[in-house]
Structures are given as structure tokens and as C-alpha cells.
Amino acid sequence: MKISWKTLLLWSLPIIVVTFFIWQGFLAPTNNEINNNIASSRMTYGRFLEYLDMGWVKRVDIYDGGHTAIVEAIGPELGNRVQKIRVELPASAPELIIKLKNANVDLDAHPAKNTGALWNLVGNLFFPLLLVSGLALLFRRSNNSGSGPGQAMSFGKSKALFQMEAKTGIIFDDVAGVDEAKEEFQEVVTFLKQPECFTAVGAKIPKGVLLIGPPGTGKTLLAKAIAGEASVPFFSISGSEFVEMFVGVGASRVRDLFKKAKENAPCIVFIDEIDAVGRQRGTGIGGGNDEREQTLNQLLTEMDGFEGNTGIIVIAATNRADILDSALLRPGRFDRQVSVDVPDFNGRLAILKVHAKNKKVDPHVSLSTIARRTPGFSGADLANLLNEAAILTARRRKRTITINEIDTSIDRVVAGMEGTPLIDSKSKRLIAYHEIGHAIIGTLLQNHEPVQKVTLIPRGQARGLTWFTPSDDQSLISRAQIISRIMGALGGRAAEEIVFGDAEVTTGASNDLQQVTSMARQMVTRFGMSNIGPLSLESETTSPFLGKSMSSNSEYSDEIAIKIDFEVKKIVKICHNKALEIIKENRVIIDYLVDVLIEKETIDGNEFREIISEYTNIPEKYQYYI
Ligand code: ADP
Ligand code: MG
Ligand code: ZN
Numbered sequence: 001m002k003i004s005w006k007t008l009l010l011w012s013l014p015i016i017v018v019t020f021f022i023w024q025g026f027l028a029p030t031n032n033e034i035n036n037n038i039a040s041s042r043m044t045y046g047r048f049l050e051y052l053d054m055g056w057v058k059r060v061d062i063y064d065g066g067h068t069a070i071v072e073a074i075g076p077e078l079g080n081r082v083q084k085i086r087v088e089l090p091a092s093a094p095e096l097i098i099k100l101k102n103a104n105v106d107l108d109a110h111p112a113k114n115t116g117a118l119w120n121l122v123g124n125l126f127f128p129l130l131l132v133s134g135l136a137l138l139f140r141r142s143n144n145s146g147s148g149p150g151q152a153m154s155f156g157k158s159k160a161l162f163q164m165e166a167k168t169g170i171i172f173d174d175v176a177g178v179d180e181a182k183e184e185f186q187e188v189v190t191f192l193k194q195p196e197c198f199t200a201v202g203a204k205i206p207k208g209v210l211l212i213g214p215p216g217t218g219k220t221l222l223a224k225a226i227a228g229e230a231s232v233p234f235f236s237i238s239g240s241e242f243v244e245m246f247v248g249v250g251a252s253r254v255r256d257l258f259k260k261a262k263e264n265a266p267c268i269v270f271i272d273e274i275d276a277v278g279r280q281r282g283t284g285i286g287g288g289n290d291e292r293e294q295t296l297n298q299l300l301t302e303m304d305g306f307e308g309n310t311g312i313i314v315i316a317a318t319n320r321a322d323i324l325d326s327a328l329l330r331p332g333r334f335d336r337q338v339s340v341d342v343p344d345f346n347g348r349l350a351i352l353k354v355h356a357k358n359k360k361v362d363p364h365v366s367l368s369t370i371a372r373r374t375p376g377f378s379g380a381d382l383a384n385l386l387n388e389a390a391i392l393t394a395r396r397r398k399r400t401i402t403i404n405e406i407d408t409s410i411d412r413v414v415a416g417m418e419g420t421p422l423i424d425s426k427s428k429r430l431i432a433y434h435e436i437g438h439a440i441i442g443t444l445l446q447n448h449e450p451v452q453k454v455t456l457i458p459r460g461q462a463r464g465l466t467w468f469t470p471s472d473d474q475s476l477i478s479r480a481q482i483i484s485r486i487m488g489a490l491g492g493r494a495a496e497e498i499v500f501g502d503a504e505v506t507t508g509a510s511n512d513l514q515q516v517t518s519m520a521r522q523m524v525t526r527f528g529m530s531n532i533g534p535l536s537l538e539s540e541t542t543s544p545f546l547g548k549s550m551s552s553n554s555e556y557s558d559e560i561a562i563k564i565d566f567e568v569k570k571i572v573k574i575c576h577n578k579a580l581e582i583i584k585e586n587r588v589i590i591d592y593l594v595d596v597l598i599e600k601e602t603i604d605g606n607e608f609r610e611i612i613s614e615y616t617n618i619p620e621k622y623q624y625y626i
Contacts, residue, residue: 059106162237168224177347192230213340216380219317239276250295266311274316362400416460437495438466455602494579530567
């Protein structure tokens with residue numbers, strides 16, 4: 001590798017700086033040592049010679065290149081105690097050594113490491129020099145950065161810019177629940193293993209594959225598995241690492257990365273978080289970043305630069321495909337796109353199996369129960385869940401992970417740490433009514449998910465919680481289901497109102513109300529489930545630059561806006577009334593359930609349903625269509 005003098009200078013500077021401080025601190029201890037060694041007393045050279053003649057000097061330590069001596073002497077003038085005295089020696093006193101020798105004095109010299117004028121000079125000039133040369137370099141770099149490669153780019157090179165793993169050791173079996181993606185990648189593995197098959201018939205091997213999916217779904221894992229399956233090296237770099245302080249560094253890193261990759265072909269180049277560099281260019285919002293554009297341009301150039309059949313396959317990962325520069329997505333670059341999504345029930349089960357393999361899980365634990373309880377969990381969440389349960393098991397000094405630890409871990413992941421239960425009081429009663437209110441409406445309404453448990457043990461922000469077993473398919477929800485959820489969410493407040501009266505209702509329902517409002521609003525503006533009709537008035541799309549919540553692009557008239565508000569209010573109002581009605585009609589069971597809950601702190605879903613069916617015979621559930 002050719003190293004230019006600039007590189008050398010630039011990277012040796014920090015070393016020199018460090019050395020300078022080490023030298024100041026450790027290698028030049030003489031002054032400190034002298035200072036530590038002596039008492040405050042000093043004597044002249046003449047007096048020292050006199051002492052020597054009198055035979056009072058016991059030991060002499062010479063420091064500072066022969067300029068200073070610490071003399072240990074004893075004598076009547078010193079109170080007949082051995083004392084340490086500092087003596088400045090004249091520049092040249094060769095006769096002194098002989099004299100000391102003759103007088104049989106212990107003599108020791110402590111050489112100073114090159115102290116003196118030269119070092120002072122270096123010390124004084126050093127920092128100005130450092131500053132000037134650093135500035136000069138920077139100046140040159142920014143002048144040249146547009147004018148071609150190789151010029152001033154050499155200093156992105158010396159840092160570790162990317163990771164290389166000769167063998168990732170990960171195979172497809174380690175990645176579960178993403179079968180479509182794996183199928184697509186099976187082909188990529190074949191490209192890497194037997195390119196001849198494709199080139200023989202004139203096929204061009206694709207250069208880039210873009211993995212799209214939310215965090216923790218196994219994108220990195222998949223990329224590694226491809227490398228592992230094809231047994232080729234794996235080069236990886238993260239997009240955020242490209243974005244550097246110095247203009248041009250990102251681009252030079254891209255260049256280096258591809259240079260190394262070409263030397264090691266066939267191989268996989270993995271670019272994580274490509275959205276950090278690959279955003280749409282030239283849009284003003286979010287700050288035009290010259291550096292990012294240069295890096296992106298370099299990436300595009302490199303991808304065009306190698307022929308399709310060199311055996312390098314670039315895999316990039318992002319969770320924001322919508323904001324990527326269209327140039328990245330055109331054929332010949334990342335023309336294949338594979339999406340990995342949050343796993344469904346079967347996917348979760350498969351992932352749990354993979355991660356349970358190397359853990360001591362009790363044979364009674366049913367992984368499918370866990371999978372059912374964890375909709376919305378990503379692969380990483382599930383891996384983390386089992387690990388938490390294992391840690392808990394170890395902490396409880398158990399031998400195997402039981403459903404108990406797993407349940408505790410799920411609760412913790414979903415709702416936060418468990419707090420200490422409230423003491424019996426009016427507010428505990430109120431919370432109990434609130435939670436039973438949710439639970440009873442959830443149980444009695446036909447289209448509501450079943451109650452899993454009700455508890456008064458605080459968790460995270462919540463002071464009590466009602467858990468529902470989520471249905472498998474969360475992506476397709478009917479109008480009746482949403483209405484039921486709104487009623488269930490209003491059940492807590494409704495119970496407070498009926499039991500304690502309007503004046504006593506609490507702020508505890510604020511979270512419920514937020515959800516209620518959002519569900520009702522979406523019914524009107526997104527799902528076409530109101531009297532306004534099947535119109536999509538607001539979209540969920542997020543602006544690439546403004547983040548999620550800021551962009552509800554409303555494209556409707558003020559007249560429609562008023563109608564929307566009216567419809568939202570109507571839905572909530574009707575649901576609230578129905579909730580109040582259900583609470584009133586079932587007041588007797590509710591009172592009983594509250595007593596049980598206060599006593600036991602937690603009621604399991606099955607027990608809850610049993611109590612209800614014992615108390616009343618309402619086999620028919622409420623059906624509310626509004
Ligand atoms: P991403 O790159 O999509 O953010 P990772 O690949 O880094 O996610 O996943 C993080 C960890 O989560 C992995 O190391 C693995 O332990 C676990 N994981 C995620 N998805 C899966 C999956 N589909 N199968 C098995 N384990 C997974
Ligand atoms: Mg990742
Ligand atoms: Zn509530």
C-alpha cells in the first residue's frame with residue numbers, strides 16, 4: 001500500500017502528542033523526584049565541599065545531567081541527624097567525582113532523559129507546528145476534494161473502515177420465519193458458488209440486493225447467512241459510519257471497501273443502514289449534506305464500475321426504502337428488493353425454536369403459547385425475551401426456564417418493570433373498578449379479544465393493567481372489532497363514572513382516551529368506516545425528512561374537517577353510552593370481581609370468565625353494531 005507523507009504525518013501527529021504527554025508525566029521524573037526527595041534545605045557548592053572535607057557527607061545522588069545533587073549528610077550543624085540537602089553543581093566539576101570516590105561516599109547518578117534546551121525548544125514549537133500543519137492539510141483537502149481521486153484522500157485509509165469476516169459461521173437454519181427472503185437468497189448463494197452456470201448462458205449476475213424491513217427482523221443475520229452458506233468472506237460497513245466529519249472520507253471509504261472486496265472476490269459486501277447515505281439527493285430539507293452526496297455518488301460509481309460477473313454481491317439493508325435515492329434502485333444496482341417483515345405466528349414460533357435450542361427450556365413450556373402471546377415482536381425481541389427469561393432463571397437459581405420466567409419477561413418487555421402493589425385504599429378500589437371495567441366489557445362484547453389477565457400490580461406508567469390475548473392476524477381488523485375495542489377502552493372510565501360519580505373520575509383514563517380518539521379518527525379518515533363514506537382523507541405515509549408525526553397531509557376542505565370531527569365525536573359518544581350501559585347492567589358481578597381482584601391482585605383470564613358465567617347466565621354476548 002502506498003502511504004503518502006501526508007498520511008504519515010497526520011497519523012503520526014497524535015502519537016507524538018501522546019508521547020509528549022507521557023514524556024512529561026513519566027519519562028521526565030527527575031524534577032519531581034528531586035522535589036519529592038528533599039526537604040526544603042539547600043546549600044551552596046562551596047559549603048558542600050566543606051562538608052565533604054569534614055567527612056559529614058554520606059551519600060550523593062546526582063540528577064539533572066549533573067546539575068543538581070541531593071546530598072545526605074550528618075553533622076553537628078544538622079543536629080546530628082541525617083538530612084537531605086539540595087546542591088546546585090557547577091557546570092563542570094570533574095574533580096568532584098574523584099573527591100567523592102576518595103571520601104568513600106555512596107554515589108549514584110540519575111540520568112535525565114534528554115532534558116534540556118533541545119526539549120524545551122521542541123516543546124515550545126510543537127503545538128504551533130501541529131496546528132499549522134493540520135490546518136494546511138485540511139485546507140488542501142477541501143480544495144481538492146472535488147478534483148479527482150487519489151489526491152488528498154489518503155487519510156480515510158488508515159482507520160479500520162469496515163469489518164471483514166472470512167467466515168461468518170451463520171447458516172440459513174439460524175434465520176427463521178423469513179422463508180420468502182431465504183428462497184430469494186438461495187439463488188444468490190448459487191450465484192456465488194457456481195457463477196459458471198449463469199455466465200455460460202449469458203446471464204448477468206445481479207450486483208445488489210436491498211433488504212427492507214423494520215429493525216431487528218434479521219436483515220444483518222440474513223446477509224451473514226448468505227456469506228456463510230456460500231462460504232465467502234463478508235465485508236460490512238454501516239451507512240452511518242460513512243458520514244464523517246471530514247469531507248471526502250466517506251467516499252474514500254467506499255473506494256477502499258470495494259478495492260478490498262475485489263481482491264477477495266467472490267464475496268458479500270454488506271452496507272447496513274444505507275438510508276444514512278442513500279437518501280434522495282438534492283432535497284433541501286434536512287440540510288443538504290455535501291459529504292453524503294459524495295459518498296453516495298462514489299457508491300454508485302463503484303457499483304457501476306465492476307462487471308456483473310466479478311463475484312461481488314452487494315447487500316444493503318434499510319428500514320426506509322421510501323426515502324432512498326431512485327438512482328440506487330435502478331437496474332444494475334440494487335435491482336432486487338427483498339422485504340423482511342415482523343414475523344407472523346408461525347415465524348415467531350420458528351424463531352423461538354431457533355433460540356430455544358441452546359437454552360435449557362423446560363419441556364412443559366409450549367413455544368406456541370409464547371408465539372401467540374407475542375404479536376408484533378421482531379426476531380430480535382424474541383431472542384431478547386428468551387435471554388431475559390434465562391437470566392431470570394439463573395437469578396432464581398432454577399435449572400430450567402419455565403413458563404413462569406417467560407411470562408414475567410414478556411410482561412416486562414411489553415409493559416415495563418413491575419412495581420410494588422398499592423396498599424388497600426380508595427384509590428386502589430378505584431383502579432380495581434377501572435380495570436374490571438375494561439375486562440368485563442372486553443369479555444362480554446362479542447368481537448373483543450379475550451381477557452388474558454387483570455392485575456393491580458403496577459407496571460411502568462400503569463397502575464393496573466388488563467391484558468388481552470391478541471388475535472393472530474393484526475393486519476386485518478373489522479369495523480365491529482374496532483368498535484368493540486373502543487368500547488373496551490372506554491370501559492375503565494365508564495366504571496369510574498358509574499361507581500364513583502362524575503366528580504371522582506381520575507386522570508388514569510388519559511391513555512385510554514388517547515387510543516379511543518385515535519381509533520375513532522382513523523375509522524373516519526383512513527378506513528372509510530363512517531357516514532362520510534369510503535374516503536381516504538389522511539394517509540399514514542411519513543415524510544422522509546420530518547419524521548413520523550409531523551406529516552398528516554390533509555387534503556380536504558374545511559367543510560370536510562368539520563364533518564370529520566363530528567363523525568369522530570359521534571362514534572366515541574355512542575361507544576361511551578354503550579359502555580356505561582354494560583357497566584350498569586352488570587354492576588353486581590363487577591362489585592364481586594373488584595373484591596376478588598383487590599384480595600388477589602391478579603385474576604387470570606379463565607378464572608375471570610368462570611366467575612362471570614357462575615354469577616349470571618349470559619351465554620349470549622353483547623353485539624353492538626353502531
Ligand atoms: P436487523 O439487522 O434486521 O436489525 P439483526 O439481523 O441484527 O436485525 O437481528 C438481531 C438479532 O435478532 C439476531 O442476531 C438474532 O439473534 C435475532 N433475530 C432477528 N431476526 C431473526 C430471525 N428471523 N431468526 C432468528 N433470529 C433472529
Ligand atoms: Mg442490522
Ligand atoms: Zn384504562
